[in-house]
Amino acid sequence: MTRAGSTMARAATGRRIRRGLAAAGLLAASAAGPARAGEAALPVAALGLRPAIVETYGMPPPPARVPEAAQALFAAPPPALPRGPALGSAQLMDAVAIAIGESDLVRSSAAERAAAETRVGRAWAAFAPTISGTAWIGSDPVAAPSIHDPGKSAGLSVALPLLDGGTRLFTERSAESAARAAAADVRRVTEGVALETINAAVELNFAVRQSKVLEDNLRDLVRLQKAVRGRVAAGHASQGDVADLEAELNDVARGLVGAQASFQKSQTVLAAQLRQAAPGRVVLPDLEAVPRHGLDRLAALTRARNSGVQAGWHRYEAAAEARKAAAGRYLPRLDLRADYRAVQNYRSVSSPAGLTVGLQLNVPLVELTTLADIREAGELADAAMHRAMAEDRRAVTQLRIDWVEFQSAGERGTFARRKAAALRAAYAAKVDQYEIGLLPIDDVLLTRRRLVLATLEELEAGNARFTAIARLALTAGLLGEIVGAPTAEASLGSSLNQRVRRGDVRSR
Numbered sequence: 001m002t003r004a005g006s007t008m009a010r011a012a013t014g015r016r017i018r019r020g021l022a023a024a025g026l027l028a029a030s031a032a033g034p035a036r037a038g039e040a041a042l043p044v045a046a047l048g049l050r051p052a053i054v055e056t057y058g059m060p061p062p063p064a065r066v067p068e069a070a071q072a073l074f075a076a077p078p079p080a081l082p083r084g085p086a087l088g089s090a091q092l093m094d095a096v097a098i099a100i101g102e103s104d105l106v107r108s109s110a111a112e113r114a115a116a117e118t119r120v121g122r123a124w125a126a127f128a129p130t131i132s133g134t135a136w137i138g139s140d141p142v143a144a145p146s147i148h149d150p151g152k153s154a155g156l157s158v159a160l161p162l163l164d165g166g167t168r169l170f171t172e173r174s175a176e177s178a179a180r181a182a183a184a185d186v187r188r189v190t191e192g193v194a195l196e197t198i199n200a201a202v203e204l205n206f207a208v209r210q211s212k213v214l215e216d217n218l219r220d221l222v223r224l225q226k227a228v229r230g231r232v233a234a235g236h237a238s239q240g241d242v243a244d245l246e247a248e249l250n251d252v253a254r255g256l257v258g259a260q261a262s263f264q265k266s267q268t269v270l271a272a273q274l275r276q277a278a279p280g281r282v283v284l285p286d287l288e289a290v291p292r293h294g295l296d297r298l299a300a301l302t303r304a305r306n307s308g309v310q311a312g313w314h315r316y317e318a319a320a321e322a323r324k325a326a327a328g329r330y331l332p333r334l335d336l337r338a339d340y341r342a343v344q345n346y347r348s349v350s351s352p353a354g355l356t357v358g359l360q361l362n363v364p365l366v367e368l369t370t371l372a373d374i375r376e377a378g379e380l381a382d383a384a385m386h387r388a389m390a391e392d393r394r395a396v397t398q399l400r401i402d403w404v405e406f407q408s409a410g411e412r413g414t415f416a417r418r419k420a421a422a423l424r425a426a427y428a429a430k431v432d433q434y435e436i437g438l439l440p441i442d443d444v445l446l447t448r449r450r451l452v453l454a455t456l457e458e459l460e461a462g463n464a465r466f467t468a469i470a471r472l473a474l475t476a477g478l479l480g481e482i483v484g485a486p487t488a489e490a491s492l493g494s495s496l497n498q499r500v501r502r503g504d505v506r507s508r
Contacts, residue, residue: 092198100194165328166324170324174325194474302477412461
């Protein structure tokens with residue numbers, strides 16, 4: 001049903017364009033093919049291609065192997081996008097949720113976060129005691145009466161680190177900070193996918209509305225064409241007026257072709273993100289609550305909630321804790337050790353089992369590699385701090401730029417709307433004046449062209465304002481709550497990926 005609705009929407013738009021072109025007498029010219037059929041096929045040599053590419057660069061590598069898990073994800077159908085009755089329309093938030101769930105970038109980022117959380121568990125394991133066992137069987141020339149006397153021994157060692165200069169503690173804190181940075185990266189990637197979907201939906205709606213404006217203009221010019229031909233037949237106008245109007249019709253038809261191409265490209269982008277047929281129109285939500293926070297409040301939210309900023313500062317915390325862990329390696333280490341060893345020879349009396357318990361102290365005196373590691377960790381911590389500061393400044397700067405774009409787009413839309421209203425009245429008056437012979441056709445066509453441009457400028461300003469608000473929400477860390485990204489992210493790891501691991505989803 002969704003593919004049929006989208007196909008019907010594209011077909012309806014194409015039929016409207018063809019009807020307008022046919023009314024203007026332009027369909028035959030646009031449908032004309034190449035002048036000669038032989039021009040369609042050209043020899044490769046005529047294109048100037050080198051035939052010895054294989055000899056120069058070698059044979060291409062064999063195709064890469066696609067794992068079964070990836071094949072299963074390719075074959076698994078995505079959730080169906082709910083469609084409305086008008087042109088197969090869909091809600092933007094539904095499309096964004098599906099795009100996030102189907103994004104391989106989000107899945108990759110979530111897997112990296114899981115790996116970072118696993119490293120936290122590994123750091124915690126360093127606090128547990130270490131247990132190891134040994135076993136040996138063979139000849140023992142030292143303990144046995146004869147060199148050929150075989151023997152066997154077994155041992156068990158338990159080591160519990162007591163003091164290590166804080167190396168384990170700082171390593172665990174560094175791993176936790178790295179895991180928080182990975183979680184912030186998941187949010188950043190998720191919001192980026194959401195913004196890409198929003199931009200594609202806005203471009204799709206603009207192409208639809210642009211086509212509607214140009215179709216209305218084409219129909220109005222066709223009606224004006226009838227009036228011009230009537231004046232030419234009555235001897236009140238020349239064939240030059242007809243030629244001017246025909247040139248204007250061709251210009252509008254060219255714009256219609258471009259609008260249809262933009263519509264198809266936007267649908268292609270959305271279809272790739274949704275892994276299904278794109279809708280013919282997207283219903284945009286109301287985001288006016290975002291700019292009501294004000295610029296100062298949004299700047300404070302940016303420093304507190306922006307995923308890129310938070311990821312940068314978490315990485316600095318991880319690097320700072322790693323520097324402390326490296327410094328702890330140059331401090332004394334105290335371990336509690338317990339060793340149990342039993343030895344037996346076949347030709348001699350068995351040795352009694354031996355159990356030793358004691359404290360082992362290791363004091364590093366000269367270890368140049370540790371000093372180099374401490375210095376390297378300090379430089380890496382400084383680098384992470386400066387990157388976090390740069391990301392903080394970049395985010396605040398981008399917020400202020402988006403705020404300026406939001407305000408200017410609103411003002412441009414207001415002036416474009418007033419301009420279109422004035423030109424609409426001027427155009428109606430000039431058509432009446434042309435019909436009674438007071439104005440040339442050029443003035444009428446110029447006013448009509450300015451009216452169309454003002455209408456399109458109003459649409460562009462509205463789109464620019466919406467996308468600027470969406471970027472404001474993204475920079476301030478509000479876009480995730482608006483589009484429901486946490487819910488989509490939480491459902492991601494528990495649905496399709498787990499089904500693939502269990503084998504419920506099979507590759508074709």
